[in-house]
Amino acid sequence: MNIDYxxxxxxxxxxxxxxxxxxxxxxxxxxxxxxxxxxxxxxxxPFIFQGHALVGGRFSExxxxxxxxxxxxxxxxxxxxxxxxxxxxxxxxxxxxxxEQWGGTLEAILISPxxxxxxLFGKALSDSIxxxxxxxxxxxxxxxxxxxxxxLENIFYVVLVVLLMILALYGxxxxxxxxxxxxxxxxxxxxxxxxxxxTICPVNYPLKALMLFLGGAGYYIVMxxxxxxxxxxxxxxxTLLLPSFKPYxxxxxxxxxxxxxxxVFLTIGMLLFNFVEKKIREKGGIEAY
Amino acid sequence: MWLSYELKVxxxxxxxxxxxxxxxxVWVLFDALMPLLWVLSLVIYGMALVGSSYSNNLARxxxxxxxxxxxxxxxxxxxxxxxxxxxxxxALRGEQWSGTLExxxxxxxxxxxxxxxxxxxxxxxxxxxxIVQITLVTLLLGLRINFINLPLALLFFLISLPSFIGIGxxxxxxxxxxxxxxxxxxxxxxxxxLLLPISYPLNILPPFLRYFSYALPPTxxxxxxxxxxxxxCSLSELIGLIIPLVFFDFFxxxxxxxxxLVEERKVLKNGTLGYY
Numbered sequence: 001m002n003i004d005y006x007x008x009x010x011x012x013x014x015x016x017x018x019x020x021x022x023x024x025x026x027x028x029x030x031x032x033x034x035x036x037x038x039x040x041x042x043x044x045x046p047f048i049f050q051g052h053a054l055v056g057g058r059f060s061e062x063x064x065x066x067x068x069x070x071x072x073x074x075x076x077x078x079x080x081x082x083x084x085x086x087x088x089x090x091x092x093x094x095x096x097x098x099x100e101q102w103g104g105t106l107e108a109i110l111i112s113p114x115x116x117x118x119x120l121f122g123k124a125l126s127d128s129i130x131x132x133x134x135x136x137x138x139x140x141x142x143x144x145x146x147x148x149x150x151x152l153e154n155i156f157y158v159v160l161v162v163l164l165m166i167l168a169l170y171g172x173x174x175x176x177x178x179x180x181x182x183x184x185x186x187x188x189x190x191x192x193x194x195x196x197x198x199t200i201c202p203v204n205y206p207l208k209a210l211m212l213f214l215g216g217a218g219y220y221i222v223m224x225x226x227x228x229x230x231x232x233x234x235x236x237x238x239t240l241l242l243p244s245f246k247p248y249x250x251x252x253x254x255x256x257x258x259x260x261x262x263x264v265f266l267t268i269g270m271l272l273f274n275f276v277e278k279k280i281r282e283k284g285g286i287e288a289y
Numbered sequence: 290m291w292l293s294y295e296l297k298v299x300x301x302x303x304x305x306x307x308x309x310x311x312x313x314x315v316w317v318l319f320d321a322l323m324p325l326l327w328v329l330s331l332v333i334y335g336m337a338l339v340g341s342s343y344s345n346n347l348a349r350x351x352x353x354x355x356x357x358x359x360x361x362x363x364x365x366x367x368x369x370x371x372x373x374x375x376x377x378x379x380a381l382r383g384e385q386w387s388g389t390l391e392x393x394x395x396x397x398x399x400x401x402x403x404x405x406x407x408x409x410x411x412x413x414x415x416x417x418x419x420i421v422q423i424t425l426v427t428l429l430l431g432l433r434i435n436f437i438n439l440p441l442a443l444l445f446f447l448i449s450l451p452s453f454i455g456i457g458x459x460x461x462x463x464x465x466x467x468x469x470x471x472x473x474x475x476x477x478x479x480x481x482x483l484l485l486p487i488s489y490p491l492n493i494l495p496p497f498l499r500y501f502s503y504a505l506p507p508t509x510x511x512x513x514x515x516x517x518x519x520x521x522c523s524l525s526e527l528i529g530l531i532i533p534l535v536f537f538d539f540f541x542x543x544x545x546x547x548x549x550l551v552e553e554r555k556v557l558k559n560g561t562l563g564y565y
Binding site: 039052063066067196 | 315316319322323329330331333335336338339340349350356472475476479480482483488490493494
């Protein structure tokens with residue numbers, strides 16, 4: 001990967017400068033910033049209203065049997081706030097280099113005398129800062145409108161686990177970034193992956209609901225879901241935040257998996273990105289629109 | 290003579306749009322399968338809340354406890370509203386991206402024939418996918434709808450169609466002027482997802498939101514089609530929904546044409562038609 005450790009400070013400067021630039025560009029479109037901070041509430045609200053229509057309140061006995069906590073509103077608020085990071089990995093990191101291609105600045109970036117992963121980490125850093133802002137705003141607004149009961153004494157561990165998940169998602173973002181750079185038009189792929197993750201991960205409903213609904217096939221879908229970093233993170237976070245929540249996976253195991261997944265996804269992401277970049281350079285397709 | 294000429298324009302635009310649509314098979318696949326995943330996540334969520342496909346509370350609120358059929362019909366009707374929203378807002382913007390807007394405007398035919406052709410092609414593809422989805426949902430999830438009322442439901446849908454097209458005309462005009470449509474349309478789609486009674490009845494919404502829902506024609510279309518297909522009502526029982534829909538048909542057709550003409554005139558006067 002050609003990382004020159006003597007240049008670690010200049011490379012860090014590249015990452016910070018890239019992050020600054022990305023944040024500046026984002027803040028130039030204040031309507032989009034407001035959109036991403038507020039709109040997820042509009043996507044969460046229909047689930048909460050549906051829940052109220054089906055059970056007539058914010059607690060469900062059956063939900064309690066599955067998740068240990070019957071408070072499906074707080075359950076969904078935690079899930080949707082954390083889902084902001086998945087959207088950021090897909091639509092932010094995944095599209096980051098494609099956006100440079102649209103802007104006609106990709107070649108200039110790739111020939112600059114710095115490591116391209118410093119640029120990618122810079123982009124990931126800015127995405128994480130903005131997404132954390134969106135997630136906090138969403139959580140605060142959703143709690144204000146619908147009410148959330150969480151244990152705040154574990155907040156330090158929550159931040160730690162979220163940081164781990166962000167790193168693992170960076171790896172997936174690198175993979176997507178490379179794939180999109182190769183195959184260009186990403187709309188359908190990203191939409192599909194986004195919807196699939198939303199369906200198989202426990203964003204609004206517990207993992208056990210998948211097995212209840214899909215029977216034997218549900219077990220395998222749950223296994224696939226656990227493989228994606230969002231699922232173990234949600235299981236840990238809900239255990240930390242939601243009183244009486246019963247996780248489906250052993251929490252120590254989930255935390256260990258998250259650490260391993262972070263290292264594996266980051267390594268695979270970087271290797272795959274290197275491979276794709278080399279292929280595109282060989283094919284001469286970097287500037288191809 | 291004039292009418293048959295304009296009808297030819299409409300059919301030609303429909304054909305052209307369909308050829309373009311099928312040139313992107315990945316998007317076709319996406320349109321066919323994605324709504325199923327959306328239905329699936331709503332159904333699994335419902336299952337997690339009540340443990341079966343029947344909700345006593347929904348039955349108390351709406352006379353049907355079968356939330357799968359309730360939600361699927363809501364999603365089917367709303368998919369036509371979304372198709373108008375995205376299709377019509379993109380209609381002229383797409384021509385702008387392809388660099389064909391000026392030549393389209395120079396052709397000696399009515400702009401509304403072009404817009405109508407685009408709206409109809411989008412509705413046609415949505416209809417095909419809706420049929421595929423109904424079949425799959427019936428097979429996989431046991432959708433229980435009153436198939437005898439299907440012709441009446443189609444008639445009800447036809448009553449609501451002019452209002453959808455009118456809204457589409459106004460959107461096409463607004464996007465022609467303001468150019469970048471994705472943030473605007475994303476916002477409207479999200480708002481519709483909240484305000485339309487897709488997976489819950491209207492009386493669940495807070496009262497101040499309900500007033501906004503009543504101002505939207507798709508609300509009446511969803512309620513009417515659901516009453517026919519899920520609750521087995523007759524058309525005469527739905528007069529309270531048909532009257533506002535007919536009113537919205539006239540209102541939105543007139544408003545849509547007016548808004549489009551005003552925006553088009555503004556763009557032509559300012560010389561910004563070709564602006565990207």
